[in-house]
Amino acid sequence: MSLWTLAQTTLDSTNSGHLTLDTVLYTIYLAVALLVAVTIHEYVHAMVATRLGDPTPRQAGRLTLDPRPHVDPFGTLFLPAILLLPVLFGRTLFPVFAYARPQPLNPWNLRNRTSDSLWIAVSGPAANVVLAFVFGAIERATKGQGQLGLLIHAFLIVNVIMAVMNLVPLPGLDGSKVLARFLPPRAREVYTSLDPYLALFILVVFFLLAGPIFSFVSVIGNGICSLVSGGSCLPG
Numbered sequence: 001m002s003l004w005t006l007a008q009t010t011l012d013s014t015n016s017g018h019l020t021l022d023t024v025l026y027t028i029y030l031a032v033a034l035l036v037a038v039t040i041h042e043y044v045h046a047m048v049a050t051r052l053g054d055p056t057p058r059q060a061g062r063l064t065l066d067p068r069p070h071v072d073p074f075g076t077l078f079l080p081a082i083l084l085l086p087v088l089f090g091r092t093l094f095p096v097f098a099y100a101r102p103q104p105l106n107p108w109n110l111r112n113r114t115s116d117s118l119w120i121a122v123s124g125p126a127a128n129v130v131l132a133f134v135f136g137a138i139e140r141a142t143k144g145q146g147q148l149g150l151l152i153h154a155f156l157i158v159n160v161i162m163a164v165m166n167l168v169p170l171p172g173l174d175g176s177k178v179l180a181r182f183l184p185p186r187a188r189e190v191y192t193s194l195d196p197y198l199a200l201f202i203l204v205v206f207f208l209l210a211g212p213i214f215s216f217v218s219v220i221g222n223g224i225c226s227l228v229s230g231g232s233c234l235p236g
Contacts, residue, residue, distance in 0.1 A: 019089060025147065027088045029154035034080050034098045036155070037128055037162045039067040042100045044127035045120060052116040054109035062103060074199045075099035083206070095206065095214060096158055097165050099173070102195065114181060121177035128163035129224065132156055136228025157233050160221040167220075168213060170205065172198025 043065055046057035061069045071077065080098040087096070110116040135156040142148065169175040171194035180188045194201075205213050218234045225233035 023088055023090045026150050026154065027084050029151050030084055030087060030096050030158060031080065033155040033158035034096060034162075035067055035076075037131065037158050038076060038098050038100050039065055039070055040127050040131065041124040041162060041166070042070040042103060045103045045124045048123040049103070049105055049110075049120045052119065053111050054106055056104045056106045056109065060104045070100040072099060072101040075101075075202070079199075079202060079206075095161060095165075095210075095217070097161055097206075099166075099198070099202075102172070118178060118181055121174045124174055125163040125166045128159040128166070132159040132163065132224060133228045135159065136225070136230075139229045153233065156225070156229060160224050160233060161217060163224065164217045164220045168205075168216070170198065170201045171195050172201065 042062060046063040049057050050063055057063050067076075076098050080096070083096055105117075105120065107113045107117055135152055139149075139152045139156065142152070166173050167175040167178075169179040171191060176191065176195070180192050183191060221234045222232045225231065
């Protein structure tokens with residue numbers, strides 16, 4: 001049984017629309033996994049930037065595994081709370097996503113502004129992929145069932161979604177920083193000026209234009225899942 005099937009079966013076995021011990025526990029697992037995934041994602045961004053010559057994240061207190069400096073009121077607290085409500089009441093497992101406060105960076109401190117900025121941008125999603133491989137390996141080794149299987153599923157699905165969603169080129173996400181490097185100067189300036197409106201773009205994506213984005217996340221995410229755990233972990 002795949003992790004996706006295990007988790008879906010657990011929720012389907014509850015009284016849909018009602019609070020149960022299983023849905024409460026699984027919601028807690030997802031919330032903890034989101035906090036860990038976001039914290040490590042941001043820590044790796046800060047670590048790579050620091051090693052490439054920019055001390056700004058360290059000076060701003062972001063080179064830490066303490067989640068508190070990374071918390072964004074909307075992206076780390078409000079958004080996940082809204083997205084986890086359906087899980088709490090046994091309705092669905094997808095999507096689960098969070099993001100942190102913008103990482104302070106000064107590209108003028110970097111040794112090579114173009115290539116180093118790209119490395120910093122992709123380092124966060126890469127960290128989530130590594131975590132997905134770790135939890136995929138645990139699943140393969142333990143064949144976890146019950147609560148252990150759900151806990152593994154929570155960490156796996158969250159890190160896969162974190163990795164793929166952050167590569168979507170929405171202004172403010174890591175994918176936009178990669179795409180911006182290849183745009184003409186004027187287009188890049190306009191594009192990056194939209195970064196402060198990430199919360200608005202997220203609301204549009206998750207609640208108005210969910211279909212195409214979630215299909216993309218499912219296809220790419222399940223490709224990663226197949227590599228790391230041998231099966232699908234997202235609804236297709």
